[in-house]
Amino acid sequence: MNKRIVALTINGVDVQRKVASRMLLTDFIRDELKLTGTNVGCEHGVCGACTILLNGESVRSCLMLAVQADGYEIETVESLQNDNGTLNTLQQSFKDCHGLQCGFCTPGFLMTVTSFLKENEDPTEEEIREAISGNLCRCTGYANIVKSVQRTVQSQRTSKSLTEPVCHTDHKQNETVQIS
Template identity: 60%
Template structure:
């Protein structure tokens, strides 16, 4: 049996100090150790994209990282997007309004992939959106409504930025 390693990791702004077995996947750490079950687990070999989280602000597959590697790093999961159902993130609102999900299993991965994408590409073309979501699989929607939602989210985010600027 391998030893336990102490790690301290910031998840959604909260510092956690835990002891983990080195082989514990980051996705399992988030779900089972921290109880943050918004991050889903699908293929467990880096193909389906449902476990996507932000690792130091960059999208990464949490199922092909070890929790011990997150020591000293900053993570954001889908739970970090909004505090309650009344105040969803504009991207979440857009997904809801455009019916960009049916079963919802893939949604957290899409959202976490798109947060940094929209930051870097505030006014994306459809081609850029398709490229951005190419690493996430959805078996319900056929992607069309997801693309519509990203367009809507982009305009919502632009509008809220304009309001803040004014």
């Protein structure tokens, strides 16, 4: 009962390890799976540095045992880059807007925002601030993080509107869209 097998999918890869039952999910990800992008800031669920996605939802990996994640799909900061290795829109926006300084809290913010923007594609500043309020940053004073999220929304909207005309030229497809 002290050890248990944990099988889960992380960043699209199936993994299986036998670990101590008391091992925190954060340590499982960092020490067992060697994905050290997820950082440990407080281990009592306040700072949000260890935020990951569990079946697409943001959670604090320091407040979960690895065994609790058995069977789940996990995404960490290492999953964000585009397939060709370039920064994704959110990461690029953080770079463009200087949304990070020391970078320690950054992976947590990126994961929180990744999940948030899936649920809210066009947030107000207040909604953005609320969404990131579970992540502490001691360097930036948050302003540029808010700006980075706004920039991401803007970029996503632009790229969407760029593809829209393609949709409109296809009359049938347009109808289908309306029906659904």
